[in-house]
Amino acid sequence: xxxxxxxxxxxxxxxxxxxxxxxxxxxxxxxxxxxxxxxxxxxxxxxxxxxxxxxxxxxxxxxxxxxxxxxxxxxxxxxxxxxxxxxxxxxxxxxxxxxxxxxxxxxxxxxxxxxxxxxxxxxxxxxxxxxxxxxxxxxxxxxxxxxxxxxxxxxxxxxxxxxxxxxxxxxxxxxxxxxxxxxxxxxxxxxxxxxxxxxxxxxxxxxxxxxxxxxxxxxxxxxxxxxxxxxxxxxxxxxxxxxxxxxxxxxxxxxxxxxxxxxxxxxxxxxxxxxxxxxxxxxxxxxxxxxxxxxxxxxxxxxxxxxxxxxxxxxxxxxxxxxxxxxxxxxxxxxxxxxxxxxxxxxxxxxxxxxxxxxxxxxxxxxxxxxxxxxxxxxxxxxxxxxxxxx
Numbered sequence: 467x468x469x470x471x472x473x474x475x476x477x478x479x480x481x482x483x484x485x486x487x488x489x490x491x492x493x494x495x496x497x498x499x500x501x502x503x504x505x506x507x508x509x510x511x512x513x514x515x516x517x518x519x520x521x522x523x524x525x526x527x528x529x530x531x532x533x534x535x536x537x538x539x540x541x542x543x544x545x546x547x548x549x550x551x552x553x554x555x556x557x558x559x560x561x562x563x564x565x566x567x568x569x570x571x572x573x574x575x576x577x578x579x580x581x582x583x584x585x586x587x588x589x590x591x592x593x594x595x596x597x598x599x600x601x602x603x604x605x606x607x608x609x610x611x612x613x614x615x616x617x618x619x620x621x622x623x624x625x626x627x628x629x630x631x632x633x634x635x636x637x638x639x640x641x642x643x644x645x646x647x648x649x650x651x652x653x654x655x656x657x658x659x660x661x662x663x664x665x666x667x668x669x670x671x672x673x674x675x676x677x678x679x680x681x682x683x684x685x686x687x688x689x690x691x692x693x694x695x696x697x698x699x700x701x702x703x704x705x706x707x708x709x710x711x712x713x714x715x716x717x718x719x720x721x722x723x724x725x726x727x728x729x730x731x732x733x734x735x736x737x738x739x740x741x742x743x744x745x746x747x748x749x750x751x752x753x754x755x756x757x758x759x760x761x762x763x764x765x766x767x768x769x770x771x772x773x774x775x776x777x778x779x780x781x782x783x784x785x786x787x788x789x790x791x792x793x794x795x796x797x798x799x800x801x802x803x804x805x806x807x808x809x810x811x812x813x814x815x816x817x818x819x820x821x822x823x824x825x826x827x828x829x830x831x832x833x834x835x836x837x838x839x840x841x842x843x844x845x846x847x848x849x850x851x852x853x854x855x856x857x
Contacts, residue, residue: 496643500539503638508535510634511627518623520611523604530556530600531627537595538635543649546595551588552635553628555595559584560624563605564617577606707811710846715813716806718846719827719836725750728757728794732768735760735793748826749797754833756826758797768796803828806835810846813838 508531515527534556537547545551563580570576580602588594604612605619612619639647725748726735739747739762746761802820804813804827813825817840827836 499638499642503634503642504535504539507539507631507634508532510630511623514626514630515623518615518626519604519608519619523608523612526600526604526608527623527627530597530604531631533597533600534595534631537597538631539638542635542639542645542647548648549632551593551595552632554591554593555588555598556601556624556628557620558587558591558593559595559598559602560605560620561617562587563602564619566602567606567608567613568616573606577603580606703811703815707809710810713810713846714806715804715808715810715825715827715838716836718810718842719806719838720842721836723748723826723834723837725834726760726793727751728797729792732765732793732796736765746824748801748824748834748837749793750834756801756803756828756832756834758794758799759801759822759824759826760793760797761824764796764798801826803832804838805830810843814843817843 508528511531512524512528515524515531519527534552537544538552541547559580562584566576566580566583570579581599584599584602585594588598601624615622636647639645724738724742724744726738728749728751735747739745746759748756749758749760750756802816802822802825804816804825806827806829808816816822816825823840825838826834827838829835
């Protein structure tokens with residue numbers, strides 16, 4: 467293939483990318499269910515609009531709700547699609563539109579004020595929802611039936627349609643598609659935000675830095691700082707996976723595992739940990755299935771435990787009731803498990819999300835075959851020349 471032809475093909479691909487950019491990474495099933503959900507929701511809202519605003523104005527009302535349906539079912543993670551943005555955007559805009567229609571005699575000025583004031587109000591009330599502008603405008607440009615509703619327009623049809631559409635969105639997104647909806651909301655400027663869903667990797671910047679960057683762009687970007695932080699951290703993990711290739715947990719795990727049984731005494735397990743120099747051990751049943759994990763931290767959390775190696779202490783432990791306590795009393799359960807074929811970056815995510823230091827590895831039957839520690843994982847990810855912890 468000639469150089470000129472290659473350059474032409476490259477230019478054609480760039481033009482296609484500009485004309486038809488990618489808009490999402492959803493699967494085919496998710497797209498179809500989203501569309502079917504919108505079918506049911508809009509059918510009901512069209513019926514409500516036809517009854518309460520009449521055949522003349524109902525197309526405008528349906529169009530407003532149709533635009534909302536695209537956001538609620540198509541991009542449910544957008545700040546514009548969250549419940550308060552949807553509900554507040556329509557109701558606030560409806561109220562402003564009614565006020566403009568009643569108290570501003572000039573039709574053109576009333577139409578402009580209805581939409582413009584609605585945008586400003588939605589900004590300040592943190593419920594920016596683009597279809598709300600159409601709801602405000604309909605209150606002004608509607609026929610006599612719409613004008614005759616007055617402030618009842620806010621309740622019927624707007625509130626009724628909002629309730630129907632939001633119920634359908636919650637059903638489709640949360641129940642059918644298992645999406646995290648409602649999702650994150652816009653972050654208030656200058657306000658500290660605490661969240662439970664931390665990014666999977668620790669970054670050199672945090673959410674406040676990303677929020678400041680978004681504000682510096684002086685425009686409304688349809689993504690929050692929290693979303694960007696998580697996207698960036700996941701991209702780092704994907705890059706790490708691509709560079710490492712097909713390295714699996716089975717390639718780095720320690721196969722000679724020191725395990726204990728749930729009926730062993732606390733003293734026996736403690737001595738096992740000390741003698742082998744490890745910080746934790748899986749607790750397995752007679753068939754090798756992992757029932758829990760016991761670590762030094764579990765012993766330290768036990769108030770009655772005494773870390774003493776004197777002969778007198780050992781004799782008292784041997785003949786006291788405490789010595790009969792089984793390790794299942796303090797073991798951590800349920801325990802995070804990994805398969806031999808799990809990629810090491812997925813194991814990294816598991817360590818980060820569960821906050822553990824040991825990850826037992828099991829076969830397809832659920833039997834213990836190895837163990838991975840944080841040191842093993844760091845050595846694999848970063849090539850550190852550190853001796854992995856003995857397990």
